[in-house]
Amino acid sequence: MFSPSTWFGGKPAVAEPPVPVAAPVAPPPVAPAVVPPVAPPVTPPVTPPVTPPVTPPAAAPTAPAETPPPPAPIAPPIAALAPITVEAPAPERTSWLGKLKAGLRKTGNGITAAFVNAQIDDELYEELEAALLMADTGVKATEYLLEDLRKRVRSNMATEASQVKLLLADAIADLLRPLEKTLVIGEHTPTVIMVAGVNGAGKTTSIGKLTRHLSNEGAAVLLAAADTFRAAAREQLLVWADRNTVEIVSQEGGDPAAVSFDAVNAGKARGKDVVLVDTAGRLPTQLHLMDELKKIKRVVTRAEATAPHEVLLVIDGNTGQNALAQVKAFDEALGLTGLVITKLDGTAKGGVLCAIARERPVPVYFIGVGEKLEDLETFNAREFAQALMG
Numbered sequence: 001m002f003s004p005s006t007w008f009g010g011k012p013a014v015a016e017p018p019v020p021v022a023a024p025v026a027p028p029p030v031a032p033a034v035v036p037p038v039a040p041p042v043t044p045p046v047t048p049p050v051t052p053p054v055t056p057p058a059a060a061p062t063a064p065a066e067t068p069p070p071p072a073p074i075a076p077p078i079a080a081l082a083p084i085t086v087e088a089p090a091p092e093r094t095s096w097l098g099k100l101k102a103g104l105r106k107t108g109n110g111i112t113a114a115f116v117n118a119q120i121d122d123e124l125y126e127e128l129e130a131a132l133l134m135a136d137t138g139v140k141a142t143e144y145l146l147e148d149l150r151k152r153v154r155s156n157m158a159t160e161a162s163q164v165k166l167l168l169a170d171a172i173a174d175l176l177r178p179l180e181k182t183l184v185i186g187e188h189t190p191t192v193i194m195v196a197g198v199n200g201a202g203k204t205t206s207i208g209k210l211t212r213h214l215s216n217e218g219a220a221v222l223l224a225a226a227d228t229f230r231a232a233a234r235e236q237l238l239v240w241a242d243r244n245t246v247e248i249v250s251q252e253g254g255d256p257a258a259v260s261f262d263a264v265n266a267g268k269a270r271g272k273d274v275v276l277v278d279t280a281g282r283l284p285t286q287l288h289l290m291d292e293l294k295k296i297k298r299v300v301t302r303a304e305a306t307a308p309h310e311v312l313l314v315i316d317g318n319t320g321q322n323a324l325a326q327v328k329a330f331d332e333a334l335g336l337t338g339l340v341i342t343k344l345d346g347t348a349k350g351g352v353l354c355a356i357a358r359e360r361p362v363p364v365y366f367i368g369v370g371e372k373l374e375d376l377e378t379f380n381a382r383e384f385a386q387a388l389m390g
């Protein structure tokens with residue numbers, strides 16, 4: 001079974017009495033849990049819970065009243081019984097930091113440049129203001145950071161620009177710290193995670209990466225291909241399922257809410273630890289599509305009263321200030337529990353996390369720094385602040 005590591009916190013699940021409705025399908029044997037080499041741990045290690053026995057659903061699922069979804073066929077498990085292949089260990093956190101730093105270098109250079117041959121004067125603060133705004137930090141967070149920085153400079157009696165630079169890194173890290181949070185898996189079986197975002201943000205890729213990490217730790221994952229609009233989207237998730245040797249619930253041209261409903265029920269019946277629901281991309285301004293997303297959420301709750309346990313928004317790190325607008329809109333529609341910020345290895349400027357921290361502090365569970373399976377990392381405010389400073 002599954003014992004969460006530093007990547008995924010977890011609390012012991014309360015074992016429910018077995019109901020003799022249907023015998024649960026035994027989960028596929030898994031390779032010994034491998035803790036990804038993330039060091040140092042971002043959060044204090046959580047004591048692994050006592051492995052709960054796989055329990056069938058407590059009650060037969062009731063179909064949603066408002067939408068009786070047609071049953072989605074459950075795709076045959078793809079090599080579900082094969083042991084999970086443990087690949088070469090992911091790169092050390094340091095090399096991952098290198099990727100993040102390289103990605104944010106443009107921003108860092110802008111902020112760093114302000115300190116070159118600088119005195120502590122109004123001109124320095126003006127240059128920092130311009131650099132922070134250019135890094136997508138936004139007006140409010142920029143104002144907040146500069147005011148905070150001035151206080152720190154006074155209380156530390158800093159006399160050199162180089163000291164101010166360190167103090168700014170501190171100020172950014174402190175601002176971002178409330179965004180640090182560990183994704184908790186194991187409190188519910190299955191833990192249902194719904195993933196939303198605009199087109200191309202990196203939802204499916206992030207789900208693939210997350211599945212890999214969860215599988216590596218011994219969690220049984222079921223994917224729900226609720227992006228039913230494009231055949232290509234389903235295929236893409238199938239490829240990820242295949243690579244990760246996990247099962248997938250998918251239906252050609254089906255109703256996304258129906259697929260999600262069936263996936264949650266299948267996850268309960270098969271004793272999965274996690275059900276990841278991939279949804280189609282949409283803009284917050286497309287109201288009918290936002291309504292559809294709300295419907296998926298409602299229907300998931302009908303399949304399992306406590307679900308979804310997590311509603312994640314995936315954001316392309318290159319989106320700039322629009323990312324904040326996305327967080328606000330999706331949060332209002334769905335009640336977000338966490339964010340995944342992708343593509344921080346590219347030309348992303350990263351400052352928007354400061355804006356999010358200031359204006360809509362939804363926790364950042366993970367950041368994506370590339371297209372490969374291992375290119376997903378937990379968010380650490382101090383590291384991010386340092387990468388942002390160059």
Ligand SMILES: Nc1nc2c(ncn2[C@@H]2O[C@H](COP(=O)(O)OP(=O)(O)O)[C@@H](O)[C@H]2O)c(=O)[nH]1
Nearest residue numbers: 199200201202203204205342343368369370371
């Ligand atoms: N460089 C980079 N590319 C990424 C990252 N995450 C996703 N992508 C790429 O972004 C594109 C869109 O990703 P996809 O997962 O299909 O987005 P979706 O529409 O939200 O499901 C694909 O080409 C991915 O390979 C990342 O962290 N870094």
Ligand SMILES: [Mg+2]
Nearest residue numbers: 203204227233
């Ligand atoms: Mg997708």
